[in-house]
Amino acid sequence: MYLFAPRQLTENGAIYHGNCACLASITAVYDTDMPLYLWRLIILVLALPAGLWSCSSKDSLQRIISEGELVVATRSSPTTFYLNNDTPEGFEYDLASLFAEDLGVQLNMQPAFSLDEIFTRLRRGEADFAAAGLTLTGERQALYEHASAYHTLRPQVIYRTGQRKPRSVSELEGRRVLVLAGSSHAEALTALQAGGFSGLEIEEIDEVDSMALLDLVDSDYAPLAIIDSNEFSVQQSLYPRLEVAFDLGSDQSMVWYLAQNEDNQALLDRIDQFITALKADGTLERLRELHFGHAEGVSRVGSHTFALNMRRKLPAYSELIKQVAEEYQLDWHLLAAIAYQESHWDPQATSPTGVRGMMMLTVPTAQEMGVTDRLDPLQSLRGGARYLKNIKRRLPNDIYEPDRTWFALAAYNIGMGHLEDARVLTDRQGGDPHLWNDVLERLPQLQKSRYYETVRYGYARGLEAVTYVQNIRHYYNILHWQELPEQQQTPPATLNAYLPEMLQRTDLLAL
Ligand code: GLU
Numbered sequence: 001m002y003l004f005a006p007r008q009l010t011e012n013g014a015i016y017h018g019n020c021a022c023l024a025s026i027t028a029v030y031d032t033d034m035p036l037y038l039w040r041l042i043i044l045v046l047a048l049p050a051g052l053w054s055c056s057s058k059d060s061l062q063r064i065i066s067e068g069e070l071v072v073a074t075r076s077s078p079t080t081f082y083l084n085n086d087t088p089e090g091f092e093y094d095l096a097s098l099f100a101e102d103l104g105v106q107l108n109m110q111p112a113f114s115l116d117e118i119f120t121r122l123r124r125g126e127a128d129f130a131a132a133g134l135t136l137t138g139e140r141q142a143l144y145e146h147a148s149a150y151h152t153l154r155p156q157v158i159y160r161t162g163q164r165k166p167r168s169v170s171e172l173e174g175r176r177v178l179v180l181a182g183s184s185h186a187e188a189l190t191a192l193q194a195g196g197f198s199g200l201e202i203e204e205i206d207e208v209d210s211m212a213l214l215d216l217v218d219s220d221y222a223p224l225a226i227i228d229s230n231e232f233s234v235q236q237s238l239y240p241r242l243e244v245a246f247d248l249g250s251d252q253s254m255v256w257y258l259a260q261n262e263d264n265q266a267l268l269d270r271i272d273q274f275i276t277a278l279k280a281d282g283t284l285e286r287l288r289e290l291h292f293g294h295a296e297g298v299s300r301v302g303s304h305t306f307a308l309n310m311r312r313k314l315p316a317y318s319e320l321i322k323q324v325a326e327e328y329q330l331d332w333h334l335l336a337a338i339a340y341q342e343s344h345w346d347p348q349a350t351s352p353t354g355v356r357g358m359m360m361l362t363v364p365t366a367q368e369m370g371v372t373d374r375l376d377p378l379q380s381l382r383g384g385a386r387y388l389k390n391i392k393r394r395l396p397n398d399i400y401e402p403d404r405t406w407f408a409l410a411a412y413n414i415g416m417g418h419l420e421d422a423r424v425l426t427d428r429q430g431g432d433p434h435l436w437n438d439v440l441e442r443l444p445q446l447q448k449s450r451y452y453e454t455v456r457y458g459y460a461r462g463l464e465a466v467t468y469v470q471n472i473r474h475y476y477n478i479l480h481w482q483e484l485p486e487q488q489q490t491p492p493a494t495l496n497a498y499l500p501e502m503l504q505r506t507d508l509l510a511l
Helices: 036-056 060-067 089-104 115-124 138-143 182-195 210-217 229-238 265-280 283-293 300-312 316-326 334-343 362-366 377-394 403-414 414-427 434-448 462-487
Strands: 069-075 080-085 086-091 106-112 149-152 155-160 175-179 201-205 224-228 242-247 253-254
Touching: 060 069, 060 089, 060 265, 069 089, 069 115, 086 089, 089 106, 089 265, 089 283, 106 115, 138 182, 149 229, 155 182, 155 210, 155 229, 175 182, 182 201, 201 210, 201 377, 210 224, 210 229, 210 242, 224 229, 229 242, 229 283, 229 300, 229 462, 265 283, 265 414, 283 434, 300 316, 300 462, 316 334, 316 377, 334 377, 334 403, 334 462, 362 377, 377 403, 403 414, 403 434, 403 462, 414 434, 414 462, 434 462
Parallel strands: 069 106, 175 201, 175 224
Antiparallel strands: 080 086, 149 253, 155 224, 155 242
């Protein structure tokens, strides 16, 4: 499904758009003695007016539907697309798969190894559109059609705490600023440089994941980097020493860019309708919440401590956690995140209220779960896992994943009765009691008499339950992401490795 080799390259090097075989008649280029340049000339003369012209008038939506496949150029990063144990995930992946479903076609996500490569694929018609956390910019807009915005972001200047904090563009001058090569930020800085800030020192890094830039600033390779706000907020926890110096400009739109040389009007309309519908029924908000929402609310200090403990304490227990997770068919990152939230991975932990151990079980819960020694980490983890599974089973059937897990965690913390009360309040106030995001807003109301007096189980520390769940989600994501780089494919030394042998010897691609 995730082919790196561009699909439209035919054996003889002709590029065509699916069933639009513009150059199909050009064969056996290398079988004669005629000089190569002459062949190229003939190809150009034949192909441009006849072939490419007919390609450009082809309707891309119709073609995608008749081929039954949507090819999307993307990039691997936690905010766009990644493989989690071979399962594709990510904000762009979720959006693109919903769109493919809407069209009734298969999705083929093709991660590129640089931002420039994404646009090259659009130029060559090797992808139908690009979905890669791409910002709408003037230069891109002039070259590619784009659909309507589905997210907003802000470029941010990132620096390492302890170093001088720049506060304006002029304070960036004379200090190296890293950006992703071919990014909107490279474009913006180059424009600023030309427009009077001649002291700007821009260094373009040839990567697709802005985490690479954070690594470089964190390791003192360069003092500053520019990345998008949504990317920084989800990755910051891995880099507790890094902070935002200032926002470089105001909100910008994130859009899908379409391939060149086709009639994209119908496809554009269809994408716009799709985005409008996702906005209207709350799906878009839900996806944003799912992929970016957890990052808010956990303090920088909390994240820092977590990052330290992940290195120092977790290794001693990770095998145990994995074992229990497997026994109870839970994601081990989730179990580890809960154990961290409960005890900071301390099997001896004891609270003033008498809960104890790695999973901080109460005496009644421990008894119910068959735990005889709460300070034994294996028993404690098993007790917690079992308890969570029990709660999950008892939740109403029409609450689906991932919300089901967040609800189960909330109930683990506050109890099933209070969670139910919060769902009742949600329903009364016009929210959807099946969505964690809606119920999360109402849980704190259980602390206010004008609300808790109207529900069955009364007062409860609802805000604490929300923090509990959101922290676990945050830790879960950090644990999950720090493993991801190992699972991604490494870029080829040169793109040539991915081209058919015949093409590696020619420069027909320049067509
Ligand atoms: N949004 C950026 C762009 O469109 C990519 C992400 C980044 O550089 O932080 O180029």
